[in-house]
Amino acid sequence: MKNSVTLTIDSQNVTVPEGTSIADAAESIGIKIPTICYHPSLTPPAICRVCTVEVEGQRTLQPACVVPVGEGMHVKTDTDRVKTARKVILELLASTVNLEEAPEIQEQIDETGADTERFEGGVKRHFEVKEDNPFYIRDYAQCIMCWRCIQVCADDVQNTYALTWGKRGLESHVATFLDEAMPNTTCVFCGNCVGICPTGALKGLIEYRSEQKKEQE
């Protein structure tokens, strides 16, 4: 049995087993912390930072999905600083990525009141839709680089390792080894990446084609 740890979240006392993340501890007392890259069946990568919270005594905001609870910790999930951070993260995302097909992120934009046009005029990430196999397409213009597809393909689920990270900075994107077409990689087309993608970046070919047909009509 693990030792238990007691802390406060938004001034409520909570006792959870050692090693629990702040996000899980918060959820246990009904405080929902927003997440994007986090998925309960994957190792949290702490990339999107929308789950950010304030921990008393810490200089920077902390990603609640990975930071474990500590004895006597005081966590605040709805301070102005936290709210601003979340809002800016969403505004920055919206400035470069097409979020039309990301309903959960759209909801967060509504909730935080993020101004999606705040950073209008910045460089948009532009990628051609990759249609290189019989089963799914990859539209990286809609990719927020949450890392879920890479993890689901690696040791969190499939152990196939077809996906990785390519380039750096604004050009960085999910890629295959040397950007090879999917059929030339280790991909077994399980589509577990498609199932876990939070945006429209990965999509089954049947769905993609029927959408295109509808657009033409």
Added chain:
Amino acid sequence: MKADKVVKSTCPYCGVGCQVLLNVKEDRIFRVDAPFDEAPNFGRLCVKGRFGTDYVHHSGRLKTPLIRKTPQSPGNRTRADSLEDWREASWDEAMEMVVTRLLDLRWRYGADSITTNVCAKATNEDNYLMMKYFRSIIGTNNVDHCTRLCHAGSVAALQLAINSSAMSNSIAEMKDLECFIITGSNTADNHPVISTFLKQAITQNGAKLIVIDPRRTEMCEFAELHLQQNPETDTALFNAMAHVVVKEKLYDKEFVEERTEGFSDYIKSLEEKTPEWAERITGVPADGIRQAARMYANAKAAAIYWGMGISQSVHGTDNALTLINLALLCGQIGRPGTGLNPLRGQNNVQGCSDSGGMPNVYTAYQKLTEPAIRQKFEKAWHSSLPTEPGLTTTEMVDEILTGSVKGWYVMGENPLMSEPNLNHARQAVEQLEFYVAQDIFFNETNVYADVILPSAAFAEKEGTFTNSDRRVQRVRQAINPPGEARPDWMIVREIAKRTLNAISREADKHPDAPTRELDRTIQRNAEKMLANWDYSHPNEIWDEMRAVTDPFFGITYERLEKEGGVHWPCPSLEHPGSPYLFEDDFPSGRGKFFTVEYTNDSEMVDEEYPLFLSTGRLLYHWHGGTMTRASSLDQIWPECTVEMHPNDAAKYNFEMGDWVDVSSRRGIITARLLVTKRSPEGAIFIPFHFAEAAANTLTNNLIDPRAKIPDYKICAVKVVPAESVPTHREGSHIPLEDRGAIKDTVPG
């Protein structure tokens, strides 16, 4: 795209029983997801479940009942591939014809002149009704299905040794395994979602895997040890492992004493079966056998998973018995993470067997030869039931040829792709007097039928499937069937009612019929029987089934709705279900050790036919190909391939992609060569999905004497350059290695 509705159901492909979310818009499935928080797959799917269910929308779906334009006669039965050969009929006409022709045979030749294949793809409810129809109205136990061609060896052995016939442990336990053996199973291709849990047990929990298989399957890349035995030498290898366990005193003395019998005879039989003896037979180094035996016996918990490589053999029962012996010896059963786990093939092959789709048992393996059990079913069905077990599918083929079987009612299934020695099986089908098929597509078998009844696919009906770990799960309707197609249970219900009416009306015209006694019973009870057949929803069929089947009694549709799935045995409504079995005892009381001697009865290679052939499946296709070749999956692997080891390819001067003729003593096929180290030297592998190069043209119809399962994994063949190259199918002009399906290309 926003869905009109999202319907949760169960995947129609393999025995894992993945839960799927069918996203529907305008009566079409456009996306398949999986719920992340539900067993058995927890959000995972494979290529078939996620991208391969579009066959339901294929233009080739059967939409109306069809009747052959040219009447067929025994011996002159022909193939009718074109729609031109058929005329569309009303349900009324088609069903009347089926009933009239079946009763005609029944009255002339007796009930046993008719047989049925029930269907491991159809629901429990569909299968229960069909076997009930055959036993209680037609009056024969000639009910069987493709389990005969699949895990019959495993079931026969499990019944002999412990009186069980299913996986003992659950899929959910896999992530916590400590040590496990995979033998005769290409798990990553054939149970892809199970393989992801097994891989995780290894990469994240440090579990140790021993693969025992002549082929170097993908799981070998995750294994601590791969023992690559010669084909058909499994019993020698497992006996030698047991020899090591006994000699080194690694066995579980307490378990052996308290829970088994036959130990002393068994260990005597192991005396001479040293690893060195086994090395000479199997080609596996004696030290490898010792190491595997120690790993399995010494683990706190160790499980065995096996597939067709064990079962589909003329020694299928013996092979499985040696695995059971090993588990009993080491006490590796009856606890989490242990067990004897035959990985079932079809989505509902477990359920079809559980529903009584076999010639010797009713639901949940209740033996029909036991009077008390038979009387229970007679009472429930208001009929008198035949007392002798019926024919197995493999025996049926021969009985048609001897003339004792005349009529055939096939629900689903495609025996002329899946039976061994297809030319022989086809000759049998040509001899039939009457053949009715119930299917979603034309296939290689039903093109010989007199009548085809169009049925609904998995997404178009309600019911339950039971997966490989005995979990009963719901199948739900997401879309409408095409045209006039109907769910199987509805078709069988109507046929049964019409048959009852016809018997009541007309049986007196046949006073000398061999079925006279049954006819009288039916005439007496007609009203009750008709009322009993008045099902309005599969729920009612399930309720009837659980009322006569103690292990299912606690499982109701209401519970399935709430809990997602329940593992049988589940004898009461309060019972939580049984993810793992045999904690305290076996259904047989004590587990029995069986002495197994290594024998060599399969067809052996010789100068003329110098290579062994093994058959099996690919990740991207399903069995006879009826579904997958009508889906997106056909694009990635559109043609048959012959796997050959690079050393053999060099020896015969072949290269990747060469067209070759493969022939055995029974037939010949033409296909392209795939050079790969997956197959061992001296043995080739051909998947059996492709009608234009049907692997079962080559296989041997030799059968296991106890389980009646054919020897699919071994026969002797030769491979020569193709005499002529067949016309390309769409997509097959792309070089094999560029299609993206082959992940282990070895340069030729």
